[in-house]
Amino acid sequence: MAHQTVGRPRPGLPDDPRAEVAEPTPACPVEVALAALRGRWTTLVIRELLGGEHSYSGLRAALRGLSDKVLSDRLAHLVEAGVLERRRETGVPPRTRYRLTPHGERLGPVLQALWDWGADSPAAVSGRA
Amino acid sequence: MAHQTVGRPRPGLPDDPRAEVAEPTPACPVEVALAALRGRWTTLVIRELLGGEHSYSGLRAALRGLSDKVLSDRLAHLVEAGVLERRRETGVPPRTRYRLTPHGERLGPVLQALWDWGADSPAAVSGRA
DNA sequence: CTGAATCCCTGCCGATACTG
DNA sequence: CAGTATCGGCAGGGATTCAG
Numbered sequence: 528m529a530h531q532t533v534g535r536p537r538p539g540l541p542d543d544p545r546a547e548v549a550e551p552t553p554a555c556p557v558e559v560a561l562a563a564l565r566g567r568w569t570t571l572v573i574r575e576l577l578g579g580e581h582s583y584s585g586l587r588a589a590l591r592g593l594s595d596k597v598l599s600d601r602l603a604h605l606v607e608a609g610v611l612e613r614r615r616e617t618g619v620p621p622r623t624r625y626r627l628t629p630h631g632e633r634l635g636p637v638l639q640a641l642w643d644w645g646a647d648s649p650a651a652v653s654g655r656a
Numbered sequence: 657m658a659h660q661t662v663g664r665p666r667p668g669l670p671d672d673p674r675a676e677v678a679e680p681t682p683a684c685p686v687e688v689a690l691a692a693l694r695g696r697w698t699t700l701v702i703r704e705l706l707g708g709e710h711s712y713s714g715l716r717a718a719l720r721g722l723s724d725k726v727l728s729d730r731l732a733h734l735v736e737a738g739v740l741e742r743r744r745e746t747g748v749p750p751r752t753r754y755r756l757t758p759h760g761e762r763l764g765p766v767l768q769a770l771w772d773w774g775a776d777s778p779a780a781v782s783g784r785a
Numbered sequence: 786c787t788g789a790a791t792c793c794c795t796g797c798c799g800a801t802a803c804t805g
Numbered sequence: 806c807a808g809t810a811t812c813g814g815c816a817g818g819g820a821t822t823c824a825g
Contacts, residue, residue, distance in 0.1 A: 556774030609778040640769040645685030649738040
């Protein structure tokens with residue numbers, strides 16, 4: 528009775544053998560998710576794409592301060608993680624469109640959960656330096 | 657109609673000014689949450705505490721491979737983030753108990769969301785190297 | 786327009802040793 | 806038992822430059 532936080536029979540933590548890992552391994556789904564979100568600017572890139580697909584320069588325009596290197600790093604990483612889909616428009620001015628995959632769309636609730644927790648955080652409320 | 661993923665009127669993304677940040681700033685609740693979870697071993701430490709309070713050595717025993725430095729780093733960081741509470745038992749053998757704060761307990765659903773997404777991830781399913 | 790290549794600097798993490 | 810001190814290696818990230 529002391530802790531039933533994760534004690535529900537959902538396809539999650541308690542019964543799954545991967546929940547017993549004693550080391551940070553890629554086998555743990557939580558690590559997989561955090562690995563996908565890892566890196567500065569990553570969530571902001573996702574947030575832009577949650578609002579609809581964008582071109583490379585569109586993203587760069589929306590996220591000033593983000594260098595080319597980091598942006599292309601993030602995009603490649605997110606494509607690799609199955610979050611984004613890259614579509615090249617082979618025209619005279621080469622265009623590339625980035626959009627969320629269905630799996631990437633499902634990050635919406637995840638980010639929402641992170642948001643809700645963070646918004647409720649004492650650090651966010653009391654403005655602790 | 658192209659994207660209603662975050663289009664619900666929950667206390668989250670669309671209407672909140674903090675959702676429009678063009679830079680990774682601590683003002684964004686998502687950043688707050690990810691900052692709390694940041695660092696290797698962090699989620700595993702939290703997982704151990706989700707199963708009930710532990711002593712310092714209890715955590716170290718549960719998480720072999722985790723050095724003292726990193727463990728105390730993580731604990732201090734999580735206390736700072738309002739996730740953990742440290743309670744010193746000033747007895748003859750000095751004991752220190754770590755337990756989740758109510759706010760820390762609320763990380764349960766967050767980790768669940770991360771788990772669910774990661775478990776559904778192509779990288780986890782198809783075992784992509 | 787869409788990146789890739791390079792350089793440098795910082796911060797994280799692990800190992801070891803030491804203290805109250 | 807519960808940490809802190811110190812050091813070194815390595816990866817992440819920013820600015821700039823170059824290429825397709």
